[in-house]
Amino acid sequence: FILGSDWCTKNAARIDYEKNQVSIRSSYGRTFIPYHKSIDGLTLDVKSINVIYIPPRESYTVQAKVELSSADTVYFSPVDVIQSEKPIVMSPSLLHINNYTTYLEIYNPHDYTYTLPMNTLLGRVTHTPYEMHSCLFFDTSREHSSLSSQHHIFNTIELEPKSSTTSNTIDKLITHIKNVQDQQQLRLILQQHMKIFDISKVTQANTHIQHTINTGDSLPISSRPYPRTIEQRRELQDEIQKMTQTNQIRPSNSPWSSPVIIHKKKDGGIRFLVDYRKLNS
Template sequence: MNKPRQPLVESIAQHNALNQNVKKSNPSLIFINTHINGSRLRAMIDTGATHSFITQGAISTLYHSAIPPCDRIAQLGDGQTTFKIVGEVQLFLQFNKVFTPLNVLVVKTMNTDFILGSDWCTKNAARIDYENNQVSIQSSCGRIFIPYHNSIDCLTLDVKSITVIHIPPRESCTVQAKVELSSADTVYFSPVDPIQSEKSIVMSPSLLHINNYTTYLEVYNPHDYTYTLPMSTLLGRVTHKPYEMHSCLLFDTSRETLSLSPQHHIFNTIELEQKPSETSNTIDKLITHIKNVPEQQQLRLILQQHMKIFDISKITQANMHIQHTINTGDSLPISSRPYPRTIEQRRELQDEIQKMTQTNQIRPSNSPWSSPVIIHKK
């Protein structure tokens, strides 16, 4: 067993170019099978990681000696995500009849049990053959060819927001997210169920591209208020694209390189358009005179809590137990001849009376007092 050689280990990925000629059926994540102490273990090849990693759960089934404790931190390529290293062990990886020694850093947990980083790739002169779906390494007997492990659909990686995002009402926003994977051409993103997560945002399943542990996706705020997305919010999970899934990459393959800046991002999403309700428009008009933005937002939240009051799309009725009476004393009812109206006016009056009767705004009266009605043109 080798002792720790440095206080800080940075696992960073710097992929400067994409292989644009990869076939659609080739996996974005590469896994191979290896044998350690007679037990088979699936390993993910991550050329962007400077070191190789294994979880405590996996090492407990392979390595039964005590692991000396250490206080070291590994940092992902996003510059923010860190996880603690609990030790370092030397393992002998068996491929066919060839053994390759490797110093592996032990961590508490990862999204996959075993990662072969660039240290293993460089030491063994590893070559990734995308056309034939295999990896080859150099040995004293020549090159050894290791086929891809095909059943990798079960790998699931969390997708979390990197910074605090403020999404305006009824608008979508492109969010930069982090994934515990240095790079991948195509992964399938599945958003967190909004019913289970209780988040007031909408996202669509999509195919994402991962570069330098980051990706970009679109988030929609369907509400009438600004929604704040906290840092490290779980947005969903990405899985490897199954072989039987027919899909395509959403970028111009004629370009030699691909820049994943915030101005040039890759995402496949469904745009959602939700027209603002009349009540929302009414509230917006009521607060337009307020120039102070924080005060306007506070008042908007208060009015939205009582949105039903401003809903004029349908007629409502207030239920009260007070009996309204007018004391006329000994005065006799006043009667007068009705004003002459045209047939169109009488029809319009009858329609309005019928509407108000149906909504319980008025009811038939047996009072000897008349109820004058005036029709005013709009």
């Protein structure tokens, strides 16, 4: 069993390790409850808290409830898809539980939106086994760090911080809403479009529009780069390399050129600016 400190204090719980029993205060005196030493076999149901709409062929971070106040790491085993008759995909994973809630990822592999009813049994959590194959680890306890993208390796366990980062971003956007029900409804709406709030990597819209500027018979305008210190040149080169790797810019041999300005932002980041004043004059 797993007991929280608040519950133990409220019920004046006493644990007798010699007799393997717990006693709690009751209206009839003290009630004694035996327990087993091993918690490896303890399983707890994980159920969805709200009605969730999972878009087609997308992963969705779902908030779920567990009859456990808190735990740093528990092993989640999803229900058998055939037995549950639910057309969704879940992976075994390590979860963090806080205030009887946790977060896990569900994938909808179909071409239609799947509705996950409230109080749906998603799987079960158990005490973390000593020997375990690789699985996903969703750390929802961190305030500073969310469903694809970058992975980190912890021994043989694959971590996915993206879900946590995106969820934290959404939580910050709705903190000003005081009504709990309104806040939860808005959270569900925003979670259906989680990709919009993912700032873990640079994203760009892909279109087929070709932009053309008619220069007529004008001679190309080419401006010299502004003088910079060695440190400024290094910062500029690093920024150009980052933007090239994310396909934001590409090398060009055009005779038209304008100088670049690097502006330091308040948060320490860099704003990349192109000075087109000569071109626009």
